[in-house]
Amino acid sequence: MNRRISTALSDLVLALSAVWGFRMLSENRTADFQFGKWWFMLMTMAASLGVARFGALLPSYEAGIVKYHMVFSWLCRAIGVPCLAAEVCKYYTFTTAGQGFLLSAVATFITSSLRSSYKEKVTDLINGLSVIMILVLGITGGNACLIITSVLFMLSGIVGVEGDIELLKLPRVDVFHYILVGINCFVVWGFQN
Structure with a gap:
């Protein structure tokens, strides 16, 4: 396993920000935020699996961890973002x-379960x-x-997760994660307005 x-x-850091975001929405007495919490729950799962994957914490379970990290990362996009909207x-x-938007999340999930070639296109749309x-x-x-929050989402799409940003001498995926941390913070603060 490559550490x-x-x-x-x-x-x-991303997992901690997602747990914090979920807690902040849960403690807010002005609204239920049931759909927004899905974003934070899925993000917590994906980021926690990412810690195990990239930290090479459980080498015996590497294949399963990689698989579920990819699944939960996709679920953040397919279900989490529309739930946030x-x-x-x-x-x-x-x-x-x-x-x-809730129906669109369901439609995206169904499209993926049918192994459609349009899975990524529907998710991106x-x-x-x-x-x-x-x-x-x-x-x-x-x-x-x-x-x-919206601007940071757009920036995360531009940054992507493949390769390095030479100017910062960082992998793109790291910058992507830190942008998501910012998104988590601004989502919580946006609901406190």
């Missing part, structure tokens, strides 16, 4: 649009629409934190 300490560390819609009382909705509602609601 990558910087990536294990960035996954650990649904929560933002609910927060701004656009319940029909929120239900649409739903993610793009989710981020645009968060941006639009952030702008119309005057919520700078949700606007920043």
